[in-house]
Amino acid sequence: MNPQVVFALGGPGAGKGTQCSKIAEHYSYTHLSAGDLLRKERSRTDSEFSQIIDSCFKRGEFAPVEITITLLRKAMEETMKTGENKFHFLIDGFPPNEDNLQGWMKVMDGKADVKFVLFLDCSNEVCINRCLERGRTSGRDDDNKESLEKRIQTYLRFMRPIIERYEKQGKVRTVDASRSLNEVFADVKSVFDREG
Numbered sequence: 001m002n003p004q005v006v007f008a009l010g011g012p013g014a015g016k017g018t019q020c021s022k023i024a025e026h027y028s029y030t031h032l033s034a035g036d037l038l039r040k041e042r043s044r045t046d047s048e049f050s051q052i053i054d055s056c057f058k059r060g061e062f063a064p065v066e067i068t069i070t071l072l073r074k075a076m077e078e079t080m081k082t083g084e085n086k087f088h089f090l091i092d093g094f095p096p097n098e099d100n101l102q103g104w105m106k107v108m109d110g111k112a113d114v115k116f117v118l119f120l121d122c123s124n125e126v127c128i129n130r131c132l133e134r135g136r137t138s139g140r141d142d143d144n145k146e147s148l149e150k151r152i153q154t155y156l157r158f159m160r161p162i163i164e165r166y167e168k169q170g171k172v173r174t175v176d177a178s179r180s181l182n183e184v185f186a187d188v189k190s191v192f193d194r195e196g
């Protein structure tokens, strides 16, 4: 069987990371975050990609598709070799745009099945406030007001069309993510109970 993949999409601060780690606790899914993998790679001193990732992040641009997909593939392969939750992956924050979706299809078509897309739907205002709050402890240099205005625009312009595209295929499961963590998780759980 091919690995089964769920993409978790939504704006910065929608709760992708939070909800995905809860799903991974309750269901046999391995949680991978494209953003976390890129940040981890950027911080590795022996990485051939760290400078490229750093300069993309500093300019507020997406990392090159090839790098992101290489990191995702590597993480998936390592899990499939050694992990317990071998064939179910929850990929958070990916694909962030058309280019990344095309790259995924080129490399992963026939090698992994996208079961559905979990869309954490959250107002821009709530997203910004959550990230500003997160910025007090996250150490992330993009959790500030100026970067967030830009990230929200980037999300609306590039990730929303990906969600719409999957919507047309009947693959999107939308949850109202503006509510409390537990209220959101109750709805997320019912999605995974039904079809996870």
Ligand SMILES: Nc1ncnc2c1ncn2[C@@H]1O[C@H](COP(=O)(O)OP(=O)(O)O)[C@@H](O)[C@H]1O
Binding pocket: 010, 011, 012, 013, 014, 015, 016, 017, 018, 019, 130, 131, 133, 134, 177, 178, 179, 180, 181, 182, 184
């Ligand atoms: N439902 C929620 N209500 C309030 N705060 C939340 C909720 N979900 C997540 N948070 C907090 O908001 C911030 C952003 O959540 P995170 O999961 O990192 O979002 P994303 O990965 O989508 O950017 C974090 O500080 C997190 O603790």
Ligand SMILES: O=c1ccn([C@@H]2O[C@H](COP(=O)(O)OP(=O)(O)O)[C@@H](O)[C@H]2O)c(=O)[nH]1
Binding pocket: 010, 011, 012, 013, 016, 017, 033, 034, 035, 036, 038, 057, 060, 061, 062, 063, 064, 068, 092, 093, 094, 095, 096, 100, 151
């Ligand atoms: O496939 C991806 C996913 C993320 N990013 C970059 O990583 C940043 C942080 O993404 P993450 O998902 O961690 O942000 P969050 O939504 O959690 O705030 C984004 O702004 C993008 O610039 C990227 O280049 N490619």
Ligand SMILES: [Mg+2]
Binding pocket: 016, 017, 033, 035, 092, 093
């Ligand atoms: Mg995140």
